[in-house]
Amino acid sequence: MEEKKLDINSIIGFVLIFGILLFWFYQNQPTPEEIEAQKAKIEQEEVVKSPEEEIIAKPVLETQPIDLQDSTALVNYKSAVGEFGFSQVSEGTTKLENDVLFLEINNKGGQVIEARLKNFVTYDSVPIFLVKDGNAVFDLNFTTTNNRIINTKDLFFEPTMSQSGNEQILSLKAKVSSTQYLEYRYEMKPGDYLVGFTVRSQGLDGVFNENQPINLNWKLRGIRHNKSIQYGNRYTRLTYNHEGEKISKLSESGDDEENEIDVKWLSYRQHFFSTILTTNKHFETVDISSKNLVTEESHTAKFTKEFSTVAPLALEGGELSYAMNWYYGPTDIEVLKQYKDLGLVESIPYGWGIFGWINRYVFTPFYGFISSFLPFGIAIIVMTIIVRLLMSPVTYKSYLSQAKMKVLKPEITELTEKYKDNAMKKQQETMKLYNKAGVSPMSGCVPALLQLPIFYALFMFFPTSFALRQKSFLWAEDLSSYDTIAQLPFTIPFYGDHVSLFPILASIAIFFYMMMTTGQNMQTQPGMPNMKFIMYLSPLMMLFFFNNYASGLSLYYFISNLITIFIMLAIKRFILDEDKIHAQIQLNKTKPKKENKFQRKMREMMEQAEKQKQIGKK
Structure with missing residues (x-):
């Protein structure tokens, strides 16, 4: 290999670059007044404490109940939540995990921002993620009595962890006051891919505008897990149970959308793995869609299809109460048949009719x-x-x-x-x-x-x-x-x-x-x-x-x-x-051969055609 040497042009180039940098630093150095102002700011933020204790100074916001019907208070609430924390709530996450599943739930929006399956990897040995890097959004959208629109993905929830036997329980509350809140409740059992998920409100009957729908919005982009993205995309599909035990699917190859009634569960299948949302109180109507993100084979593309669900939620006595489940796990009959009462095994693509049987x-x-x-x-x-x-x-x-x-x-x-x-x-x-x-x-x-x-x-x-x-x-x-x-x-x-x-x-x-x-x-x-x-x-x-x-x-x-x-x-x-x-x-x-009806009919038709042909010749 030829040894590389610096020539005279390279030396001149380095000298010029060095000179430009010196000139830039000289022109942008702070003035004495700016230096003094910075020192004063630092001294103001410092807090003197005992040597045994480390102190980090943070601004503190006084906790007060916020009236969601007051538009000014609502703007201040959103600002306070986003910058300082509200009712001791700050930006952060809470982790739930057992021996098969890891979930990370964000205080902001109370939604799952990471779902990882512990026992599986992709074709290139990367852990299987069903939710990661913002590929999924779960949001409730509602209108207040003074016609202000609220999206729960923008609210901050206060997390509380507890244990009931061997079950982990995470309660997240977006509080208006100590007795007024919207709660997301996650319940995880050992060795289980199914996570209990409850959505309920307390004391918000005067906040919800009952003349406007409360919409559940759930979106997800399927993460690539296969060596061939086109092959994996072929089996990435939105499947749903509706109108009793009817199982239907959106298109596997192109964009598709449907409006359905009486929906029991929705499955966003990503070939061998699925994210499924079930509900004990069936969704009366849903608008679902599937958008194909794969146009050609690619070694770098990350997503297969984009799924979307919009489902209006019904109030009972002015309050919200839905018991649901999240399933993050394999599309495996041995696992899904454990949830026989939910019928999740029907989400496996066996084929249609006698072939599927x-x-x-x-x-x-x-x-x-x-x-x-x-x-x-x-x-x-x-x-x-x-x-x-x-x-x-x-x-x-x-x-x-x-x-x-x-x-x-x-x-x-x-x-x-x-x-x-x-x-x-x-x-x-x-x-x-x-x-x-x-x-x-x-x-x-x-x-x-x-x-x-x-x-x-x-x-x-x-x-x-x-x-x-x-x-x-x-x-x-x-x-x-x-x-x-x-x-x-x-x-x-x-x-x-x-x-x-x-x-x-x-x-x-x-x-x-x-x-x-x-x-x-x-x-x-x-x-x-x-x-x-x-x-x-x-x-x-x-x-x-x-x-x-x-x-x-x-x-x-x-x-x-x-x-x-x-x-x-x-x-x-x-x-x-x-x-x-x-x-x-x-x-x-x-041997004499007896003609059946079909053979006799065919013979008569052919003889008739032959006669017509002969007549035509004459």
Whole structure:
């Protein structure tokens, strides 16, 4: 390495800078009068005390009740609270924590300004924060009887800590007087992610303007916890329980808003972690919104979506009283099912309809059982093997249909040549052949349709299963996220800036599977030239789409397709005999075949169409 030396230009530059600094200090030095004034100020603030005691002088504000209906007093109150403290209240925070959750509550606004989960970290080993650095705001907005607007986020609350058994209780009061106040009450139990939260007023029945609503405003920006912000954002969503036990969600991909009634709880889900607000007295109406903050993949973006809730609160006898709960914790079925009476387990995205039912009641408990005694990656392989074996009768039916179609290929080709100038007649004769032989061209599609619920349920299971989060297998560091074997110095559209191996293996496996199924169909159905294109397109789509998806899902499809290929080879070599199938088809042709209503209707329609065609030619 070449040694760096100072040249004459550098020396001149340093001298000039030094001279400028000296001139600046000389021009801005304080005058004798300013020095004397500063000394007098310091002497005035000093307090002489005994050597044993350290004294810090602070201005003291005399405590007096403030009338919130007096606009002048209200302005003075806000000024006093902000600068000096009111009723011995000053700017500061109070901490609540147990062995799983840490909360920091600000005296100003009485709201949680930090919520940290103690037992979890992000992909880069940073603690999981659900609330931090001003990403959340909780505020009550109300109007006084003289039409002054109050926002509780601007008020200072007086904190009082107490203990009831093993429960920590934090009471925060924004006082008008000793008997008039607005109280936020937090109650935390050991080992619990659910924190009791009560909002109530005392002696403010003459302060609240009952003709104007008291609005609860709750906003939160979802903090990024995933390696891929787009992937995490896909499962960041506002979910809510309303109108009894109805569960609805806002859009997962774009901006959305709704006005709902009878809301029991609202969940701001941040993929594997959730912030949930519940209430015993259902919100009569709520205005909720979700704003997407992610436009493209980014390594530096911090937030995913911005959620907002506005809910009017009802007064009882002129006072406010709501018993609520805050849940800060994992979106994990094992944790959320502890709060069965609140129904929080419904906030987990299992999927809709029959797919969600299969995911929740079959795959989730089944995988939980297997992974309780096997490594998580091996458990996926074992579950895949069992699922494929259970689905093997469907695979057999599908392959049997393909084998029958293959046997009929020479006769279909003959009909194609015979009626090459009459497509309608060719279709009629082909249908007759299928009917006589006891073969249905749709029988190969039915097994595939039966597998769709399994496919979709697993599609939702792997990315949302908390049990898979940060569980490694082979080269995959996290089975709930994508694996990386190479980091690219550039980004490929729709693919990403990395190479995942499991999607490559899954794509190769599905290509060979398509060769065995679609390839055979191309031989038996020459009128379908696009099948070859589909055979190549499907693996390519999987390669691109699954590159940013959960590696556990790619592992499942890789193993699943391998098993399916082996099952089909076993059926072909040891179970099905094409000569016997051919003989059976020929026997079926000799037997009288009774048409069902659908077949008869189709035949009559085709014959009618043929007659009209002949008449048209004349």
